[in-house]
Amino acid sequence: MRLLIAFIGIYLAGCGIGLDLPKHDSRFDSILNQFEKDAAFFGKNVNTSQIRVAFGNPEAEYEILGLIKLTQNPGASEGICLVVPSDSNEFVKTYYRSMYGKHAGQRIIVVDNSFQLKSAEEIEILVYHELGHCAMNLSHKEDQLIMSSIDTGAVMGSYRYFYLREMFLNNKNYPHSIDSLKSKDLENNDQIELVYKVDYYSFGKRLSNELYFDRHLEKYLFLDNVNKSAP
Numbered sequence: 001m002r003l004l005i006a007f008i009g010i011y012l013a014g015c016g017i018g019l020d021l022p023k024h025d026s027r028f029d030s031i032l033n034q035f036e037k038d039a040a041f042f043g044k045n046v047n048t049s050q051i052r053v054a055f056g057n058p059e060a061e062y063e064i065l066g067l068i069k070l071t072q073n074p075g076a077s078e079g080i081c082l083v084v085p086s087d088s089n090e091f092v093k094t095y096y097r098s099m100y101g102k103h104a105g106q107r108i109i110v111v112d113n114s115f116q117l118k119s120a121e122e123i124e125i126l127v128y129h130e131l132g133h134c135a136m137n138l139s140h141k142e143d144q145l146i147m148s149s150i151d152t153g154a155v156m157g158s159y160r161y162f163y164l165r166e167m168f169l170n171n172k173n174y175p176h177s178i179d180s181l182k183s184k185d186l187e188n189n190d191q192i193e194l195v196y197k198v199d200y201y202s203f204g205k206r207l208s209n210e211l212y213f214d215r216h217l218e219k220y221l222f223l224d225n226v227n228k229s230a231p
Contacts, residue, residue: 021082021108022054028109030202031127035135041196042168046135053109053127055116078115078151079126081134082108107134120205121155132167143172158222161196161211181212181221191216 032048039046058080084106109130115123125146132138132147140149145156146167156163158178165171186192192212199208210223 021084021106022052022056022110024052025054027203028053028127030200031124032131034198034200034202035128035131038164038198039136039168042165044136044168046131048131048135051107051109051131051134053111053130055113056110058110058112060110078112079130080110081130082110083134084108109134119155120203120207121157122153123203124207125155126151128167138167158209158211160198160209175220178211178220178222181210181223183223185221186212186223192221195220 032051032053036046036048058077109127111123111126111130115126128146138147141147142149144166145152145154145163159174162174181192192214195211195213197210199206201207212221212223213219214221
């Protein structure tokens with residue numbers, strides 16, 4: 001019996017075999033990178049290098065050797081953040097490493113398989129929600145769009161900057177409206193200044209928009225380029 005226990009310990013410590021965890025889907029890499037950039041834009045230092053993201057079943061119970069559950073009654077959910085235990089204390093950290101191998105401290109976001117049929121914007125906002133939990137340890141906030149536990153089907157769209165500011169800085173000030181802007185309106189107009197810009201590809205689509213502020217009109221303006229497909 002002691003030999004069996006020792007074998008299991010070595011088995012896990014070496015490479016984490018025995019952990020039934022989803023494998024990372026590289027299609028989510030651009031979202032992880034953009035989340036870090038958005039966090040840095042608002043003065044937050046966020047590292048997603050230890051976070052995996054994969055499509056799967058968020059309602060499943062993920063276990064280690066069928067004994068230790070990583071999720072407890074997750075309930076109906078479109079996404080979930082799984083946490084493999086770790087600790088800053090060196091003694092406790094060594095124990096966790098002996099149990100979970102290289103997976104100790106990893107965090108895994110499981111996105112419901114149904115989202116493979118949804119738009120890039122819908123996938124993005126769900127992953128951002130789960131990164132709020134996984135990368136920033138944020139709780140649900142029902143007065144926010146991104147961190148709300150209620151899925152309204154909304155995407156960030158022209159209010160992206162304000163929804164992100166709400167998430168990262170808890171700033172809930174919104175303009176009553178945002179007017180559309182044409183590229184030609186930017187020519188030789190020193191009253192219009194850039195506030196925020198995003199431009200990246202996600203799941204075959206270019207997510208690109210720019211928010212400006214017109215100092216003369218004291219109004220926010222939105223340049224929308226989100227409907228361009230990836231080359």
